[in-house]
Amino acid sequence: MNILEEIQNCPVEWKELGEVCEFKRGQSLTSKNAVFGDIPVISGGKKPAFMHNESNRDGETIVVAGSGAYAGFVSYWKQPIFVSDAFSVDIKNSDEVNSRYVFHFLLNNQSKIYATKTGAGIPHVYGKNLSKFKIPIPPKKIQEKIVQILDKFTDYVTELTSELTSRKKQYSYYRDKLLSFEDEVYQVEWKTLGELCDVRDGTHDSPVKQSFGKYLITSKNVKNGSITFEDAYYISYEDFEQINKRSKVDVDDLLFTMIGTVGEIAHITDEPNFAIKNVSLIKPADRTLARYLFHYLQSTEAKKYIAENKSKGSQVFLALGKIRNFPIPYVSKTIQSRIVQVLDNFDKVCNDLNIGLPKEIELRQKQYEYFREKLLTFVAEGEYTESRVE
CATH class of the missing domain: 3.90.220.20 (DNA methylase specificity domains)
Known part of the structure; x- marks a missing residue:
């Protein structure tokens, strides 16, 4: 029996997100008051704002950015973090609800979360706005199988992104090496x-x-x-x-x-x-x-x-x-041309969305979003007209 058949034959209970999750606000912390350490401070952006020496969330945590241009951005952390200008989405009963299942549900509703922004100046997103979202809750076993499928996609995207980051570092190294002219081979x-x-x-x-x-x-x-x-x-x-x-x-x-x-x-x-x-x-x-x-x-x-x-x-x-x-x-036009040829090739491999890793990341991300929408819609409506999902 594949996952779709299992879902079709299982009970699904609709609940408000506020029934299964607690929205816990972060603590105010500025970079000026932080003590540098290895703990990411999660605030209003897509990436950590800065680093601190202590955490206020441990274990695995869902975080929603609280304010700013990226208010409402959903992220998942598998390490200790300090939640500042944001709020965490904590599962009330982990025996019944899988946190990664909720995370994928929130990602599937990312645009709706952004739409809850309020405030004429700096936009804000609040937990109370998310608490009324309706989430389909199948049995825990089914949640875990859905998570297993979707996590394969996100893990692969993460691996590809890590590889791309390594290549960009390599590009930066060779760029700096070529443009330092330390060997004094060329007349500069x-x-x-x-x-x-x-x-x-x-x-x-x-x-x-x-x-x-x-x-x-x-x-x-x-x-x-x-x-x-x-x-x-x-x-x-x-x-x-x-x-x-x-x-x-x-x-x-x-x-x-x-x-x-x-x-x-x-x-x-x-x-x-x-x-x-x-x-x-x-x-x-x-x-x-x-x-x-x-x-x-x-x-x-x-x-x-x-x-x-x-x-x-x-x-x-x-x-x-x-x-x-x-x-x-400044070097001769011939040397400029040689340097440009080498660095342009590196730049293309690292940044061209039509080839290599950038293209693969884009395709895998779209594939993840496609199956996420299909699986979670199937859970909600019991209908799936596309190809078989194992």
């Missing part, structure tokens, strides 16, 4: 970025948001080597044209963040259709130099320069003058 001439390229910045004004028009890109839209239009907003065609008189973005330009998270970089490879605000615009003479600078400006040496020269106030920024004075090890 140190120049400033301003000597090699036209360096300017985007508008400092705040154009009025529009319901349609052209995108305005800011520092938050430059991530992981590319542009994301998530949370970008439209401006009028008139404002777009006005900004472009000062800082028009072209193919093979580089965007370099100078406010907030300083040092994120993107290489523009497609015809741009946006304007920029508070972002440095670097205009190399050709694609080879663009790719060479793209890699160098992410190197450990470049990050040292950024750390030493960025402002130390509440609003972190790297002044345009400092960016223009960025020291660059």
